[in-house]
C-alpha cells in the first residue's frame with residue numbers, strides 16, 4: 001500500500017509532462033525560500049511547452065496548469081472541478097477541525113445553502129470611515145517604530161483589528177498591544193491552519209504533539225469565543241424589532257448572517273429553482289465566521305506587505321501614487337478620504353493589481369475532478385486534483401511580457417478576450433486571478449481591494465519608505481513557497497512626511 005502511495009502508476013492522459021513531487025517538496029522546505037525562484041526555476045520551465053504538468057502525490061495525480069484557457073475551465077465548470085472537501089476527506093486535520101464544512105469547502109447544494117446565508121452579508125459597501133480609527137493607530141505605530149519596522153507584523157495587526165470589527169464587531173486590540181490572550185489565540189489558529197509541514201503531511205495531525213497540540217487547544221478556545229458571541233448576538237436580535245435598512249448597512253457580517261440564518265430556519269432555504277436546500281447548522285455558522293478570519297486576515301496582510309515591498313523597490317511609482325493621493329486629498333497632515341474621494345482614487349488599483357499579479361498571495365487554486373476532462377490534447381482522469389498555479393500563470397510571459405517587472409500600467413485597460421499585444425499587456429480575462437474567478441471567486445475580494453486602496457492611500461500620504469541598505473529584499477524577496485505566500489524577514493524604513 002505504501003508503494004502505491006509513493007510510486008506513480010502509468011497515466012493515460014495523452015502524455016502530460018511528469019515532474020517529481022520530490023522536487024516541489026524540496027523547494028517547499030529548502031532554506032532561504034523564495035516563491036519567485038521556485039516559479040522561475042521549477043514551475044515556469046516545466047509548464048513552458050504545454051501549460052500543464054503532473055506529479056504523483058499521496059496516491060493521486062496532481063495536475064498543475066498555467067494556461068489561462070485551462071484555468072477558465074477550472075473556474076467556470078464547478079460541477080466537474082469541485083472543491084476538495086477536506087473535512088470529509090481527512091476530518092482530523094487542523095483546517096478541517098477549525099472550520100469544518102463552510103462556504104469555502106462545500107460543493108453543490110451545501111455550498112448553495114451557505115452562499116444563501118453568507119452572500120447577502122457581503123452584498124454591501126463599507127464606508128472609508130470603517131478604517132479611520134485603525135489607520136490612525138497604525139500611523140502612530142509607524143511614527144514610533146518606523147525604523148526597520150517589521151512591516152508584515154504591522155499589517156497583520158491592522159487586518160486583524162479591521163476584520164474583527166467588520167466580521168463580528170469585536171475589538172482584538174492588535175494595534176493597541178500585541179500580547180492579549182484573544183490575540184494570541186486567533187493568531188495561533190490562523191497560522192496553524194497554513195503551516196506548510198501539515199499542508200504537505202496532513203496525517204501528522206492525527207496525533208498532534210507539543211506546539212501543535214497547544215494550537216488545537218487554542219482552537220477550542222477560539223471556537224468557544226465565537227460560539228459565545230453568536231449566542232449573545234442571537235439573543236440581542238431575538239429581543240428586538242427587525243433591523244432597519246440603515247442598521248443593516250452598519251451591521252457586522254455575523255449579525256447579518258444570524259438574521260439570514262433565523263429567516264431560513266423559519267421559512268426554509270431554496271435554490272433558484274425552488275428546490276429545498278439543506279439547512280445550515282449553528283456549528284456551520286461558526287465555521288463560516290472562522291473561515292473569514294482564516295481566509296481574509298493573513299491573505300490581506302500578506303498582500304499589503306507585498307505592495308509595500310514593491311513600492312519600496314520602485315520609489316518612482318510610490319511618488320506617483322503620493323502625488324495622485326495629494327491631488328485628491330490635499331496635503332494637510334490629517335487628511336482622510338471621504339467615500340467620494342476614495343472612489344476617485346480607483347486608479348491606485350492598477351498598482352494593487354500589479355502587485356497581486358506579480359506576487360499572488362494565494363499560491364494556487366485546487367479542485368478535484370468528478371469526471372475525466374479534456375484539456376487541449378490531454379485527458380485528465382476522474383479523481384485527479386487539478387491546480388491553477390497562480391504564480392506561474394500571472395508570471396507567464398505569454399500574458400505579461402517581462403513578468404518580473406513591476407508595471408502597473410498593464411492594468412490601465414481591462415483584459416480583453418482577443419487581447420492584442422501591447423507593450424506590457426497581453427492579458428486575457430482569466431490570466432489574472434489572485435481572487436480566483438467564477439462563482440467560487442473570493443467573497444471578500446471587494447473588501448480586500450478597498451482595504452488595500454485606503455491603506456495604500458494613507459501610507460503614501462503620511463510616509464515615504466525604503467528598504468534598509470542591507471535588506472536581502474533588494475536582491476530578491478524571501479517568501480514562503482506554498483499555501484499563502486508571505487514575505488520572510490521584511491524590514492522597512494518609514495519616514496513621516498508631516499510634523500506632529
Ligand code: HEM
Nearest residue numbers: 103104295296299300303362434435436440442443444448
Ligand atoms: C488580498 C486578500 C485576499 C486574497 C488574495 C484572497 C484570495 C482568495 C482566493 C484565491 C480564493 C479562492 C480559493 C479557491 O477557490 O480555492 C478565495 C476564497 C475565499 N475568500 Fe478570499 N482572499 C482575500 C481576502 C478575503 C477576505 C478579506 C475575506 C473575508 C472577509 C475572504 C473570504 C474568502 C472566502 C469565504 C472564500 C471562499 C469563497 C467560495 O469558496 O465560494 N477573502 N479568496
